[in-house]
Every structure is written in C-alpha cells, then in structure tokens.
Amino acid sequence: MDRVAIVGASMTEFGQREGWIRELLAEAGQACLANTDIDGDDLEHLYVSNMASGEFEGQTGIANAVAHDLDALPAYTARIDQTSSSGGAGVYSAWQSVASGASDLTLLIGGEKMTHRTTAEATDVIASLTHPAEYKHGVTLPSFAGLTARRYLHKYNAPRESLAKVAVKNHKNGVDNPHAQFQKEVDLDTVMESPIVADPLRLYDFCPITDGSAALLLCPESVAGEYADEYAVISGIGGATDTHVVHEREDPTVMNGVVDSSAIAYEQAGLGPNDIDVAELHDMFTILEFLQSEGLGFFEQGEGWKAVEDGVTDRDGELPINTSGGLKSKGHPLGASGVAQVYEIYKQLTGTAGPRQVEAETGLACNVGGFGNCVITTIMEAGQ
Numbered sequence: 474m475d476r477v478a479i480v481g482a483s484m485t486e487f488g489q490r491e492g493w494i495r496e497l498l499a500e501a502g503q504a505c506l507a508n509t510d511i512d513g514d515d516l517e518h519l520y521v522s523n524m525a526s527g528e529f530e531g532q533t534g535i536a537n538a539v540a541h542d543l544d545a546l547p548a549y550t551a552r553i554d555q556t557s558s559s560g561g562a563g564v565y566s567a568w569q570s571v572a573s574g575a576s577d578l579t580l581l582i583g584g585e586k587m588t589h590r591t592t593a594e595a596t597d598v599i600a601s602l603t604h605p606a607e608y609k610h611g612v613t614l615p616s617f618a619g620l621t622a623r624r625y626l627h628k629y630n631a632p633r634e635s636l637a638k639v640a641v642k643n644h645k646n647g648v649d650n651p652h653a654q655f656q657k658e659v660d661l662d663t664v665m666e667s668p669i670v671a672d673p674l675r676l677y678d679f680c681p682i683t684d685g686s687a688a689l690l691l692c693p694e695s696v697a698g699e700y701a702d703e704y705a706v707i708s709g710i711g712g713a714t715d716t717h718v719v720h721e722r723e724d725p726t727v728m729n730g731v732v733d734s735s736a737i738a739y740e741q742a743g744l745g746p747n748d749i750d751v752a753e754l755h756d757m758f759t760i761l762e763f764l765q766s767e768g769l770g771f772f773e774q775g776e777g778w779k780a781v782e783d784g785v786t787d788r789d790g791e792l793p794i795n796t797s798g799g800l801k802s803k804g805h806p807l808g809a810s811g812v813a814q815v816y817e818i819y820k821q822l823t824g825t826a827g828p829r830q831v832e833a834e835t836g837l838a839c840n841v842g843g844f845g846n847c848v849i850t851t852i853m854e855a856g857q
Contacts, residue, residue, distance in 0.1 A: 477571045478697035478856060480704045481509035481690035482816045487804035488654040490684035494526045494586040495535055497686040499542040501809075502582045505688035506543065509700050511578070513545035518576040522553045522563030522583035523808035528598045530586055539582065549576075556602040557757065559583065560811020561712075561840025561849030564689070568707050568851075571691050583812030584686030595682050599807070602843045604718045615679065617719055617844040618758035619671025625726045625760060626673065629775035633673055637664035638781050639759040640677045640801055646788055647798025649828040654683055654804035678759040683804030687813040697856060703823040705836075709744065709852035711737025715845050726775075728761075730848035731768030731839060738837075739770075742852040746770035749852070750833035751821050752792065753814035755841040756799040762786075765839050766794065769850070788831060796821065796829045811840030815851055822855040 483504035490497060498521060506513060521536040536550035555562035560583040567581040587595050600613040626633060641661055647653040659677060667676035690700070697704045713733035716722055722729070739745055746769060754769075756762045763777035771792060772780050780786050786794040797803050797817040800810055818836035820826040838851045 474572055475693040475695050477568050477691055477707045478694040478704045479689050479691055479707065479815070479819050480697050480700040481505050482688065482819045483508060484652045484687040484813055484816045485685050486652050487683050487685035487806060489588040493530060494523065494532055494584055495538050495542065497586060497684060498535065498539045498582045498584045501584065501686035501688040502539060502543050502580060505580065505690050509690055511690065511700070513543040516545045516548040516578055516580050518570045518579040519545050519548045519550045520553055520563050520567050520579065520581045522559040522581065522812055523585060524554055524556055524559045525598050525807065529590060555847055556842040557599070557807050558811055558840045558842030558847050558849055559808040560813065561838070561851065562811070564811060564815055564851055565710055565712055565849050567689065567691050568710055571693060577692060579691045580688065581691065581812060582686060582688040583809040585806035585808045586684050587682045587806060588684050592682065602846070607718065614844055615671040615674070615758070618760055619674045621725050622674050622760040623672070625763065628726060629778065631778040634661060634665065635778040635782055636674070636678055636759040637661055639756065639762045640664045642781065642787060643756060643795050643799040643801040646796050646829065647802025650798045650803060653798045653802050654681055655802045674758060674760070680757050680800040680805040683806040685804060685806040685809050687809045687816045689812060689815060694856070704856040705819045705822040705853045706856050707851060708854045709738035709742025710849070711735065711741065712847070712849045713737070714847045717846060719844050726764060728764045728768045728845040728848070730841070730845050731765050731850070734848045734850040735769045735839070738850040738852045744835065744852060748835055749792065749837045750835050751796060751818065751831050752794050752837045752839070753797060753817050754794055754799065754839050755810070756795060756801050757805060757841070759801065761841065762794065765841070769837065769839060788829070793831045796826065796831060811838070811849065814838035814840055815853070818853050822853060
C-alpha cells in the first residue's frame with residue numbers, strides 16, 4: 474500500500490470571525506488549493522470535518538455546498554462528525570480514501586462557527602455529546618475536567634501550579650502563531666488568580682470558544698513530488714473509543730482511547746514514543762495535556778506534570794508540545810482543531826513554521842472527542 478502524503482495545508486485566522494461556516498470552509502479550501510496550484514475540479518474526494526453546523530447556525534449539507542463553492546464538482550463529498558475530534562476523524566477518512574486507492578487527490582477542510590452563540594448555548598451544544606444519564610444531571614465537559622484534575626493532583630502529589638504552567642507555556646507559543654486567537658503571554662499569577670470555573674480549574678485552564686477552519690491536501694506518496702517540493706507523510710494513524718459514561722472507567726486519569734489509538738499508530742509507523750520530535754495535543758483543558766502525554770507513552774503515568782515543570786515540553790525542550798499554542802491559545806473551533814493540529818505538524822516537518830520552528834523529522838497529533846470518548850492519533854514524518 475502506498476503511503477499517504479500531505480502536499481498542501483492552510484489555516485485561517487482563529488477567533489471571532491464575521492463569516493458563516495460555509496464561508497470559513499471555502500476560505501481554507503481555496504487557500505490550500507492555491508498553495509499547491511490545484512483546481513477544484515482536480516479533486517476526487519472532498520471531506521468536511523464539522524461537529525455541529527446544524528445546531529450552531531441551522532446549516533446542513535455543508536460538504537455539498539463547499540464543493541460548489543470550490544468548483545470541485547463532481548468530487549465525492551461527505552461531512553465527518555466525531556464531536557470535538559471531528560477534525561482528527563476527518564484526517565482518518567481522508568487518509569483512508571487515498572490509502573485505499575479510492576482517490577488520488579483528496580481535500581479535507583475542517584471548520585466550526587461558534588462565537589455568535591452565548592457561552593451557555595455553546596456549552597450546551599458541546600455537552601450534548603455526553604451520555605443522557607450524565608447530561609440530565611447537568612454534567613458538562615468542564616465539570617469532568619475539574620473532577621479529573623483534582624483526582625490527578627491528589628493521586629500524584631502534583632502542585633496546582635503545574636497545570637497553570639501548561640497555560641503559560643502554550644500562550645507563550647501562541648504569540649508566534651499569526652493564526653492564533655490569543656497572541657499574548659500570560660504569567661503564572663494571572664492564571665492562578667483567574668476566576669474558578671470547575672475547581673480546581675480556573676478560567677485560564679480552559680480553551681476559548683472559536684470560529685475558524687483549516688485544510689489539508691492528500692495524495693499517494695509516490696506522486697507527492699508532482700505537487701510539492703516539500704511534503705509530509707502520514708506513516709501511522711489510529712482511532713479508538715472509550716466508554717461513553719466517564720464514571721464507568723476504572724481510572725479517570727488514564728485516557729484509554731489515547732493509549733489504544735497511539736498503539737495502532739506506533740505499530741503502523743514502526744515507531745515508538747521516543748521517536749517523536751514534536752507533538753500537538755488536545756489541551757481543551759490544561760489537565761488533558763498531562764493525561765495525553767502519559768497515554769501516548771511520552772512520560773510514565775503520573776509524571777507528565779514533572780515534564781512541564783522541568784521544561785521538557787517547552788519549545789526549546791527535549792519534546793516540544795503544542796508549538797502552535799495548542800487549543801488553549803490557538804482556539805478550538807471544534808471541527809477544525811484536529812485538522813489544525815496536523816497543519817502545525819506539517820509546517821514543522823516541512824521547515825515552514827517560522828519563529829515556531831523546532832528541529833523535527835517526526836511529529837504526532839492527538840485529537841480527542843468529548844472527555845476521551847473517542848481519539849485519533851496521527852504520526853507524520855518528513856517526506857523524502
């Protein structure tokens with residue numbers, strides 16, 4: 474089977490945007506095609522990653538609409554929804570379309586329009602992914618995060634400041650990302666003194682509500698050189714599902730979806746955790762960076778917080794995590810986030826990340842749906 478290459482990528486500005494979902498998707502798609510000198514009608518498959526266009530703005534059929542906007546007829550289209558890991562699921566679907574031989578040129582666009590709704594309305598839409606037994610009791614993802622963070626801090630004797638240092642690190646990285654929603658540094662005191670949202674987590678432990686989109690162009694590795702001088706290859710990808718009811722898990726500080734999906738991706742790539750040079754993790758809440766870094770095998774269980782304290786995950790550290798600023802600084806437009814993670818790894822591996830650039834030949838992106846309900850892990854290598 475021919476490996477799958479990413480020969481083009483784009484990302485719009487994340488934040489509060491004027492355009493609606495269809496406009497945001499078209500913006501990223503057009504930029505991606507323009508970067509690779511590809512016309513819309515060259516595409517064979519077009520996928521759109523999106524969680525809730527219907528719930529947020531009453532817009533459905535967006536994949537078909539975007540195909541029209543990009544003049545991509547008669548390409549096969551599909552909308553990919555896997556809650557907040559819709560972007561990663563879209564990467565998986567686009568990879569499958571090329572790896573299977575069904576398509577020789579596939580465009581993936583992920584996007585979400587959210588900021589026109591109130592915080593309460595947006596939170597309710599997102600909370601609808603929880604189990605009905607939890608949802609009817611008012612359980613939301615922030616409450617899961619707070620409970621898990623308290624459990625983690627107690628179980629591993631971790632200082633509360635270690636969580637705050639994740640936010641400080643990722644905001645610092647976001648300063649150099651021109652597409653990030655928040656391009657400003659924050660200090661430890663600001664994070665620690667911000668309002669409590671779900672004890673012990675405070676305002677700066679959470680990512681913002683965001684509009685935005687990102688796109689990737691995929692083809693067989695054997696023809697990647699025809700489209701781009703520099704490209705990245707998806708050498709391993711895996712998806713996994715954990716329990717829908719969070720309290721049924723034996724240990725809520727272990728994200729089994731991360732463990733299982735990464736095991737598949739590592740085996741497929743023929744690599745292990747020690748081979749990864751840079752990673753983009755789904756820090757919807759600061760505690761998730763600890764849980765994912767441990768589930769991916771970067772650090773031992775209960776040791777992720779120490780890596781942050783010791784600067785291991787800083788941009789100039791041994792294993793840079795979230796050079797883009799992460800969801801925390803970059804923003805989290807649900808359907809776009811997993812695509813934007815891969816965009817960042819692509820930029821790092823092709824040496825085009827600008828001031829965010831680190832030395833990397835291999836990279837990993839981990840996109841999480843819900844509170845670990847579903848996970849996609851993607852491993853990438855620089856093209857040869």
